[in-house]
Amino acid sequence: IVSLFLLVMMILVLAACGGDEKSADAKEVKTIRAGIGLNDQHPQFKALVKFQEIVEEKTEGKIKVETYHSGQLGDDRSMTEALQLGSQEVTIPSTAPLANFVPEFSIFDFPFLFPNEEVADAVLDGEVGQKFLDKLEDQNLVGLAYWENGFRDVTNSKLPIETAADFKGLKLRTMENELHLEAFKALGANPTPMALGELFTAMQQGTVDGQENPVPTIYLQKFYEVQDYVSNTHHIYSPFVFLMSKSFFDELTEDQQVIVKEAAVKAGKYERELNREANKQNLEDLKETGMNYTEITPEARQEMVDLVQPTIDKYAEQIGIDTVQEVYDAIEKATR
Numbered sequence: 183i184v185s186l187f188l189l190v191m192m193i194l195v196l197a198a199c200g201g202d203e204k205s206a207d208a209k210e211v212k213t214i215r216a217g218i219g220l221n222d223q224h225p226q227f228k229a230l231v232k233f234q235e236i237v238e239e240k241t242e243g244k245i246k247v248e249t250y251h252s253g254q255l256g257d258d259r260s261m262t263e264a265l266q267l268g269s270q271e272v273t274i275p276s277t278a279p280l281a282n283f284v285p286e287f288s289i290f291d292f293p294f295l296f297p298n299e300e301v302a303d304a305v306l307d308g309e310v311g312q313k314f315l316d317k318l319e320d321q322n323l324v325g326l327a328y329w330e331n332g333f334r335d336v337t338n339s340k341l342p343i344e345t346a347a348d349f350k351g352l353k354l355r356t357m358e359n360e361l362h363l364e365a366f367k368a369l370g371a372n373p374t375p376m377a378l379g380e381l382f383t384a385m386q387q388g389t390v391d392g393q394e395n396p397v398p399t400i401y402l403q404k405f406y407e408v409q410d411y412v413s414n415t416h417h418i419y420s421p422f423v424f425l426m427s428k429s430f431f432d433e434l435t436e437d438q439q440v441i442v443k444e445a446a447v448k449a450g451k452y453e454r455e456l457n458r459e460a461n462k463q464n465l466e467d468l469k470e471t472g473m474n475y476t477e478i479t480p481e482a483r484q485e486m487v488d489l490v491q492p493t494i495d496k497y498a499e500q501i502g503i504d505t506v507q508e509v510y511d512a513i514e515k516a517t518r
């Protein structure tokens with residue numbers, strides 16, 4: 183009887199640990215804390231909720247997603263650092279601050295690089311875009327998809343910007359990115375880098391005269407309350423990168439890895455759609471607030487292109503001509 187008892191005990195102990203570790207693991211609920219800088223009205227947040235719905239449904243609740251907006255968890259840079267440390271799981275920064283981690287990402291912020299959104303989609307979602315995402319692994323980050331921030335336009339409280347000459351001496355907030363800073367210096371402005379969370383107050387108090395962001399951000403963050411002029415400079419197309427902490431990603435089962443990847447791509451498609459509608463709608467909304475809207479002429483835009491070209495050349499050399507050429511070739515192919 184004693185030996186039978188021992189045998190039963192042994193079987194029970196074996197069943198409880200060892201071999202069954204995997205299924206015990208699968209029962210455990212994992213939580214993704216996902217944070218962004220923009221507010222809950224922006225397409226970026228609406229699509230993050232879509233990501234949450236897909237992941238929670240597909241994993242049957244094994245992965246829970248908590249969503250945070252308006253910089254509740256930090257700004258692009260500090261959230262990306264939190265992902266590296268494993269103290270946060272997801273964030274979706276612009277490529278500009280991401281270039282502080284992987285310098286090659288600067289290429290997507292070359293002024294006047296992409297002619298339109300469709301070409302950006304083709305390049306970013308293609309082989310070339312993936313090559314850049316792969317570079318994130320060394321930084322303990324996984325890039326799951328590109329989303330869209332969009333073409334950036336300048337706003338300010340001083341004067342309507344019609345030509346490059348109008349930038350002279352203008353105190354402009356830029357994202358925390360060297361190339362952005364230098365490009366605006368080349369245009370004659372007086373740029374200062376700042377996290378998004380400090381921007382509204384800085385404009386309100388006159389610490390800066392203006393800033394640059396896509397139309398949906400200008401409208402949805404209510405920048406029109408402290409800015410009088412907006413010009414469709416469209417000087418930079420700003421992609422978002424959907425980032426996951428690599429240490430968290432590596433802990434997921436293979437099935438779960440596929441689910442989060444597909445959800446990031448699917449929610450990203452939805453985000454781009456919403457964002458492109460918002461671009462049109464929010465421009466009308468901005469005009470209705472009484473903001474003064476200026477269209478840049480092709481000649482004035484060409485003048486801006488010429489002024490920033492030396493900055494582009496400098497960064498192209500830093501990144502490596504071959505890498506840059508690959509992006510240019512992909513753009514050309516997508517434009518044809």
Ligand code: KDG
Nearest residue numbers: 218219220258275276357378
């Ligand atoms: O959620 C994204 C924002 O944190 C940021 O990337 C927006 O373009 C932006 C900016 O100007 O800071």
